[in-house]
Amino acid sequence: MTEETQSGELPDTGPSTCPGTAPWSVATTSSSGRSRRNSTRSVSRGRLGAGLVEVPRVPYRDPKTAVLTDPEVPEAKRFCSRCAKGVGRVRDGRPGRVEGYCPQCGHRYSFTPKLAPGEVLHDQYEVLGCLAHGGLGWIYLALDHAVSDRWVVLKGLLDSGDADALAASLAERRFLAEVEHPNIVKIHNFIRHADRQTGNLVDYIVMEYVGGQSIKDMITARRRDGNGDEALPLAQAIAYVLEILPALGYLHGVGLLYCDFKPDNVIQTEEQLKLIDLGAVRRIDDHHSPIYGTVGYQAPEIGTIGPSVFSDIYTVGRALAVMCFPFDFRGKCKDRLPTPEEEPLLARFGSFHRLLLRATDPNPELRFSSAEEMAEQLTGVLREVLAIEDGEQRPGPSTRFTPERRRFGVDNTRMDLAAVAAALPAPRVDTSDAAASWLATATTSDPAGLRKAPEYTVEVRLRIVRVLIESGDVAAALSELDGITAPSMFDESEIDPEDWRPDWYRGLAALVAREPDKARGHFEAVCDRVPGEAAPKLAIAVCAEAVGDADAADFYELVWRTDHSYVSAAFGLARVAMARGDRQHAVQVLLDVPDTSSQHVAAQVAAVRAMIDDPTEDDLVAAGQRLDSLDLDVPRMAQLTGELLAAAFDWVTRNSACPSRVLDCALSEHELRLGLERCYRTQARFAATPEERIALVDRANAVRPRTLV
Template sequence: MGCTGTVGGAGFCDHCGRLQAGTSVPGGGPQRPAAASRAMLRDSWTVAGLVSLPVLTFAPDRATTHLLRVPEEARFCGQGHPVGRSRAGRPGLDEGSCPRCRTRFSFLPGLRPGDVVADRYQVVRCLARGGQGWIYLARDGHQDDIEVALKGVLHANDEKALAAAVQERQFLNSLDHPNIVRSIDFATHDDPVAGPTGYIVMDYLDGMSLRRLLTAAKDPAQPDVSLPLDHILAYGHEILAALDYLHRRGLLYTDMKPDNVMRTADRIKVIDLGGVRRDDRGFAGLVGSPDFLVSLEELQTQGASARSDLFALGKTLAELFRHRTPGPDTPGAAHDALGVESFRRLVARATHLDWHRRFASAGEMSEQLLGVLREILSGGPDRQQPEPVSLFLPSARLLDAGLGLVPPLHTWIAEEDRAVWDDGRPSARLVALGLPVPRPDPDDPAAGELGTVEAPDPQSLLNKLATVVQTSVEVELSRCRAHLELADPRSAAAALAAAARILDVRADADWRLAWHRALLALTGDRIDEAARQFDAVYADIPGEIAPKLALGYCAERNGDAPVAARYYAAVWRRDAFQAGAAFGLARLRLGANDRAGAVAILDEVPALSRHHDTARIAAVRVLSSRLPGGLPTASELNHAVRRLATLHLDGGERHGEARDRLTAAIREVALDLVRSSADADAADLARGPLFGEPPTERGVRELLGRSYRALAQQAHHAEDHNVLIDRANAVRPRTRW
């Protein structure tokens, strides 16, 4: 069912403002903006190279003046007294004089169709009521009657004050950004009630505000209008680009809300520049909406700032999220997906009540928003390319302790029970040392020196760090990691405490300290404490992969397989080069005796990954090992044999030590299998050099004995050689001589 509004002769719905299917834009009437016409030549436009948004065509806004009224709760005279309110069932006055101070007031548009402002702009009609004044559609008589918007923002009691105010607002004309409505002039007009009034002259935009868009999206009568989460994040990305542009120029926007962002055919535009002000940490005369403003206490202590702009954007994203609608093919946006949780944490940090805990810049917030967006869209075909790393350096270490390794020789020499399956879960210490390292802060005093430091081992690194004379947080964090490598947790903790002292009041808001506290807890096998610290990091940088990988491991160690799988899967869907997450998922599936599921995950490790060969070895071991649930089937063993033949082992040689060890491991399980009447018969094993021609128990015994003798040739000590020869003798078929 489509929109239930009435379609007029021009083909536009009078309810949602969208061009309806099967209709065309007529040739008559006001000229539509050229940008919208060009947009109609294609079906979509892309944000950040990630989200494809549909190109929309909107009806011209035909709002009429008599429908635009100032709400009673916003009606005050020039002296601040409430006026124009309804009483005893009688409607309030739109015009009159204040009964207390006799100041004249008017809540009707000051300009009427046909009025000319500054001998140039002829008013067509009133469009809307803004936070500071009325907004009008007008035609520029000096520019071929192109349509512009007049935004009334300033009133002054004398011309000299107005002239000073106009001069102060001229900086708006210098702004030029694709996501900010263009301010092209500043004009004045003498209002008969309000006195001299200033108007920002802006490009007239063909579209709808995000407020109107979310209203349409939550209307069940308009199923064709949607607001999925990936679109919300795309809008946020474009808004952040606009805010970053303003902030870098020492300006604040101050009045961010859904009403002040326009969705045009193929662009997001921040509109209503009436509240833009210099970033001087003051707040007198601040323009803003109560539901999107920071607290008065913050304004009094910190003043208006970039962080208060980002607070308002966080509130805006939260408002859009409350009215989101499902999007197609975005499983990461499902209500229980980790991407949704990451979005909530993004908003929570942007709107944190503590000024220090919020994003410090639009660029910082944009990095995390893009990470969350990638998570929402994860699982697509572009996973073959590694994701750009933001706040962490790439790590070459694989979080695996043996699943992807060829069994070492001591596996057959040791006395422990080799029937117990080792899924390769790494120790907490190995994980602490293998997780990605935070990128050094480029603003750190020692950043230049640290960028040149190279050391072959942690002790050499400590020796070099001792020569750095600057007081540096990054130096202390590097010391902390080096001491962890040397298994010296006390010195690591001392270095971390030194970093906290340098940061002083900023220490509690610095996620790097929480990250290193988590690493310190992991090396001590304090999993719950590490999980709390990693969760704090996730709250601060919700777009990053590293804390989710760490939280997946902590959940795995605590035996919470569903939570571990949720984190591992979110990382793995997002970046196929995070092989640690793949191995974690494989371990979880093995714990559920799901060999096929574990192999399927390992097979997803791309050929370009440094861990591709390791994953292929792991798949062979998964298919050919005894799990707690029992032996593999003959079909699984045969599959392992076929895979073994394709592995690149021993430098590419057809025979070698690694291939001999894997062959011995497979033959051991084959012997167990043919001796087990409950599982399979030797006839089910593939004929060939690994199991014999044809496979029989006697034949498998003979081949396994040969494997043990080949392993004995790898031994470096006589005692080890003898153990392996004894194994060969014990397994060989019995004979009479």
């Protein structure tokens, strides 16, 4: 593995000991992002972050202001490109040399710019000065006189005597000619120019100028202006990664690996992000070229099995963590993430923590399988993050689960876990499965009928598992699952070993078997695999409620706050809130069920019942107003009226009468007795049995006020 130095890192880190090139068109403006039109902060909810996040604009930077007045590599950033040891350092009070030989390995080094202002390359590109320096070369600003004097960037070799650096430069040149993506820097030309001192020919890449600010410099600016441990807002960092993941997916799709993703290599201009520095790019099937990357970001398996799509995913996960909170990502946390105890952000946003853990799993095959899959789950996590931060729902469709098939827990009675298993969302059928179209139209719920499918595929067998679970035949369902997941005679199971759906169905089976603790373990495993999905969190909430765990409310609230279409989560949250004595929260949650929901009236009724549980005078009045506004049939209205007036009567017997009114009855014993009598007689007219009718008439007679006659 070849090593190189970086041009700079986050303030709390040391120099990199793995390859990576510094940003070449980085502005030094503050992260507040001031508009060119005025001096006020400008934000926009544009394309970044799926249109969910307001991201500060970074104004386009005038190229002339980006030119370095005194281009020099700081001594702390001078490293030998062969052995990575420090070179050109101060010695005996004398400044370090910018050119010389490494005292460790004897390799020649040079940190002087090779091009001077005014120098013209290829009879076309006039050099204006240096913009930045990096491990693979100096970066210059130039004017392209052949194309309307447009601004361009020239990138050459820092150390043209290093064979690996030269190979990397040539590799970059070869790959860049194939790359065309709006979020990846554009390449205009490749030229050679004779060094004015040695006469040697040096290769230069001509790129577009991207004026803006790198994510690394945004973080650096925040720390410089703050306490030194600031990071980007979580939602903003996620928005940036969501914008860049399609670019990485594009590279993977054309057979290329990026290898060196980090905050240094992403620049924002206005609302657009660009991935720069393709110096470490290599073909997926290249097993011989030098491997470039950066310590702290690079996947642990690089030295043994080499780069892969999985290792690129790892760098994205590590970079996202670095953007969001400060930690020693090159020291004690070089190969792991901080724990929630070490980093409060991870404790507050559990789904984000799960996503980072999967992206940076030590086992490459347990990471996200593609940039697209990571982006899909990260979008779901972003919706949760925003909902937690401001309490506003951000619903979004799931490509992994159906909506809730039925609502559960609506009648406020003890939950039937078997009914819950049949009501929870179902995993969607893989459309690439040979039997997908047949399953879309199949109406049979008989396992024998399903076994007659034209193609007996994994999706058909999973449907059989679901049918068996819902019929209560847990043993048969688990046996079928074992058949799908067990290795065959060729040592391969029918289903991908990392597929999360077997865990989902085992969780459902455990629910039907009334084993909520066991079920939760399976649903937690699903949540670890698809951290942006609501369905497994809803299932975990059910399991937690069933055993009385305090975190049931947290999971119900997370699901409900993110997406109000999960109405079962609202009823679950209300139940848990009532159980812990937080009646006000329970009522508010139920009142928030939208009127577009089929369970809106049921939620309003549940809210009325919650209001009259150990009520105050104000609660009784509010419950009466709420009930009066509901459009209910006569029997149901009479039943709820009876419950409300009975609660009011009980309150009056413990307190003094008052002029407030509940459903046209004053809060006095006499009027409430009359109201209850009328209510019970109304209920008696709609009684289902003679016995029930007689009981209600007896109650009416018992509650009516006494008379003198």
